[in-house]
Amino acid sequence: MLMQKESTLEFFKNFYQRFEGHPYGGYMSVWEPTFLVREPALIKQILIKDFSHFHDRGVVVDEKNDPLTAHLFNLSGQRWHFLRNKLSPTFTSGKMRYMFPLVKKCTEDFHKAITAEISKNGNEIEVKDMNARYTTDVIGTTAFGVDVGSLFKPDAEMRMIGRKIFELTTLEAFKMFVFFLAPGVAKYFKFRIVEPYVEKYFIKVVSDTIEYRQGKNITRNDFLQLLMNLKNSNATENGSKDELDINQLCAQAFVFFIGGFETSATTLTFCLYELARHPDIQKKMAEEIDQVLEKHNGELTYESLSEMPYMDRVISETLRLYPAVPILFRECTKEYRIKREEFPDPLMPTNRKEDIVIEKGVKVLLPIVGLHYDPKYYPHPEKFDPDRFTEEAKSQRPPFTFLPFGEGPRICIGMRFGNMQTKAGLVALLSNFEIRPGKKTANPIVLDPKLFVPAVKDGVYLQFIPRKKQN
Template sequence: MALFGDSLLLDAIVIVSGLLLLAHLYFRHKFSYWEKRGVPFARPTTLFGNFKECFLQRESVGQFMQRMYNEGAGKRFFGIYVFGRPAIVLRDPELIKIILVKDFNIFYDRLVHSNTKTDPLSNNLFLLKGPAWKYLRFKMTPLFTPFRVKQMSPLIFTCAEQLREYLENNDKTKKIIEAKEVCGKFATDVITSCAFGIGSNCLLDPNAEFREFGRKIFDFSVYRSFEFMSTFMLPLVVKVMNVKFFSDETTKFLRKAFWDTIKEREEKNIERADFLQMLIQLKNNEKNEAKSKADKNGTRNDIADEMDAAIDFKGDILVAQAAIFFTAGFEANAAVIAFILYELAMQPHLQTRLREEILDAMDKNEGTLTYEAVRDMEYLHMVVSEVLRKYPPMPILDRVPNRDYVIPGTNITIEKGTAVYVPLLGLHMDPDVYPDPEHFDPERFSETNRTTRHPFMYLPFGEGPKNCIGRLFGLIAVKLGIASVIGKFEVSPCAETPRSMHLNPKAMVLAAKGGIPLKCTRLSD
């Protein structure tokens, strides 16, 4: 029986209209959040808020945040909506400094979310929160000191030599190289050697397992892109849909690689200067430390109990640290090296200047490169810094306050649990700070020019206690990769090379849309 007269159609119209009205009122209430608090904000659209283009994968998360940064021009901070959830975008470098450093004790957690029960490898330094993160960061920081990175550098040098051999063989065939794929193979060889103690041979074997699983992790299909976006922007979706950072297949593969290597080392008493060896030492040290924390009566004190509650260094906890080192390292390093080769190919005079510095360093070291020589090349550092400005691999930073927080100099409160974003791509491409920001110019990072800018307008590795722990390792891997190529080869554009760079709207880590084809020609001796 019809509710209103005899027309089922009329009933349907009334019901649908009522639902639409309720939805309108609901979102009207949701989208009044920033206006009621006197915060300038981006005008939202029903349902999506300001997130529509990103959700539909027409722009990446980094590009979305850059657009919000630009829309808030002239403001210290700017309110946005991710669907119905309010968030705030920081624009003022002094305010960014306060939140990332001075008030870090309030903003030490990320919004980024994972399911640690169903995705065990997400128990890693990047995704963990609270006391577990603090304790793990404290324990792992000594693993990435300059001394430790230098110890691992011979492994990187070996991979760089394999990269040169690969390019020399390719030069004989005169084939065009896909820069991101070649750099991905090199970066994967570096990370697997240093993180898992395994020669993955990606440059020699096109079907190498580690390279295949690396592709799967960062396969920016529609659904995989949605998973990554949800991890960083939509924590409720991660919970409801059981989104996983590492698939079951990837977890199984990385777990086996990790434990097989440990078993072989223990059976053969092998020690190697790599990240895996440091994890083994960390595990063994934790056992001894826990034992020493028991009191004379055999009971455990509060410190030992707190340690065990935070992190238990065994099983998948160890695998998770190697897994995130592998994942974050190869994709970011590959992207940075590929972008550098592209920019140098498009401006040959910059490539020539860099090559002169590289060859001069080699002449001073009997025709070879050393760790110190690569580390200390000034122009190489300027080139890498400029690429990290224009293409920061992780284009946003996210933080969540653990209590209500009054923004300094205002009476505006950021409520506990509200997402706070630092839009790196927006900061790095601000024309008021970096004139003609699309132009690639390493001189922006000369010693003189660096001092003219606020240091918190350049944050490729984040800043404060939660900055990138692998910064030194990443820089030396990238610099050695570039020095190995540019010292022996001329990189130039081909017919298929894009004359301007377009970013992949599906990629969480900044990536070129459609690849980066280049010519790589061996220089005459």
Template sequence: MLFTIGLVAVVLGLAYRFYINIYTYWERKGVPFEKPLPIFGNMKGIGSKLHFREINQRIYDKFKGKASFGGMYTFFRRTAMITDLDLIKQVMIKDFSYFQDRGTFNNTRDDPLTGHLFSLEGEEWRSMRHKLSPVFTSGKMKHMTEVIVDVGHRLGDAMAKEVKEAQKDDGNVEIKDLCARFTTDVIGSCAFGLECYSLQDPNAEFRQKGREIFTRRRYSQIVQAFMVSNPKLAKFFRMKALPDDITNFFLSTVQNTVDYRLKNGIKRNDFIDQLIQLRAEDQEAAKKGMGIDLSHGLTLEQMAAQAFVFFVAGFETSSSTMSFCLYELANNPDIQQRLREEIESVLGNVEGGELSYDSLAQMSYLDQVIAETLRKHPLLPHLIRECNREYKVPNTDIVLDKGVNVVIPVHNIHHDPEIYPAPEKFDPSRFEPEQVKDRHPMAYLPFGDGPRNCIGLRFGKIQSKIGIVSLIRRFKFSVSNRTEVPLIMSKKGFLLASENGIYLKVEAV
């Protein structure tokens, strides 16, 4: 009995010491902070009543203008939210060597698809980033543009079918799913060399799996939020991000595609081909004792992880950008008409009126429209960087310790009225060259910045632009009796998403 009481006392003592050590960190550092709750830190309500962007807004408003950063706790994680744009530039670019890693969840032992470029750290990340960069050169983008334009024609045909069927519902079309089917087909072709047929069949296998990645959770919302904010602890407990059947689907898809191409000598000049080439080069380098061998060569699991993140990042972010863009164009018919006129003007000077990589580059107003969409609706609420060694914050006496998270609140910066007056107004003129020049470079971060910015940003923008052009040329979008104004946003998940889809009235031009 005495032993049991003593053991309980020891456990409680250790728990109290842990609590004091963690939750007094910012106070001991002399950093202004928001008082945390046990276990939750400053994350109370996450995933149910509040989204990350809303919690961030509370912290941002509390410390902006009073300190270059404020202290908070994402569950047990000590987190510094930066509110000063100059310090953001310091962290993301000038002092990048201190903040190379994102500190995101990965557990390649139990969940192999989490070992992708987005979550890799240290030398593995540097090597993989270097190896994958050639996939996104101008030459590769031009080749992929041809494929995307072809899928864009099918998108227009699929929309025409939706419009015809929607006549019995006042022309209402749910556009988010249609955009996701378009980007699924694009990524399926560009990354895997596969025809997914999602535009023809909403229940095609690749579309179903893509939908399930974001709708089927392995754990509850609060556990998911814990994994996002405390990845190393989640890895210690051998947690997984994905349901096993989704992991098995992507592993087998990559395995079968690689085996078929090697056996039949097929080359398609796509992402899988690049991975096959990288595996061969890496295995050869490992034999000669040269370079980083990336865990005994580029394994099938590593190949599948890179293809997986290409698919997930490529189809979800671009489809959301397209649907938010169409929503804003429906609410701003004058902007929509100006964009349509630019598209017709540019393509009217092209033989056959066919969209191409070069003609797309001439559409400057389209570029502004997409930029303003990503300003108002950035898909990531914030960027995360992890301090990998002691870092003295410039112009202060404060030293951040190894393992401290740094959060850059993208959504809140994009909606700061001191940076973007009337931030809820959709105004593409914000991205006219002179206005961009006058703003701080860190005031716009939909793709991050510095060496760890989004590797596929050009691909994502091209894909979204081609989708928008393919639709605006053929259809007019307007607000309907089912359009939410303003949109009701989901509290679940990490990415920005509407709760109930996006319904618009769509008519042929």
């Protein structure tokens, strides 16, 4: 994987299978020992019951040389806890409902942009870039109060920055893998993950916006405003006066941007790809959308999104096959003991009865993609089948076998937001178009080995046929 011969998703799916029959195992990641967990009940203990032993990800944060890495996803200990508590109110249902009109405007632009592209270049469209332009516009307006307009201007600066972050050179991809898989190595060699150009852009955007709002006495109910309020409060949870500086605020804005536009764009892309390949599923989903919109007088509303259970199942199955984050890491922050009699290894010699001890500092790998493709939990795992996520089907699987957003106190903070913009984007497309496979898309698709998140190497081309609405 470090040599970019295999994608992260494929590598860890296969790696998980090499431990078949064992509830856990170990391996060396470059030179760092790592404990791999396959047993869902033990994963639950690590993520929830015994979270106090595993609250950190073990990622290197170098605020001096790479300040934008000091964001919520990477931070550890008290600083993570403080920021998590302060930022969580941004993602309540009430805040999502308030932001939804801005999202809805972007979905209308999404439809117009697809229609314009069909008129200009024909109905076969590369959807990954188009989806990323849509989600970039959503993040720009809901998080920063910026009208990005990349759906109509593909070379808009914020969209270009997004491309720069995820279109990596061979060296940049290598450094990214080392950063997550062997952080000790990254720290030793002082690897820089965020390019200076990207860092300069985000610091300028955030600084200029804050200065403008303060100068004009403008208040918006968005993510950046919450960060401004957090900075102005100038108090941490333990009561000290440890002010958040502009770089720390920019780091939080940075992770909201990259997490908000890329993961949702990826989910949208794979979802549309599978819907194009399964016209029966697409038809059922389009009918559900039509029925719900009719109930709401033809209007897409925040409430209407919660009335589309089949869409929820389709998205869940997409995230099972293509989890935006294929693996999770935790770092053991204090010695942890696993009782062998509670979690026995059936392939271990019977005379091995001592407990397993995970030492402080050892990394723990939770192989999400391996669980998602395990035939014990998902028969015929390569098949796209949304009915795996009916309430009855879910009740028959062990908990913690579906973890696209993680779980426990460090569950993805933007999960509700990402789901909202993904569903809204799907409504905009499926209510207006029938989607078919394009001629330029490889079959089967080939995943890009340069990215930590799943992405199709040469893009996904789909045909958009305007739907004939029945009166």
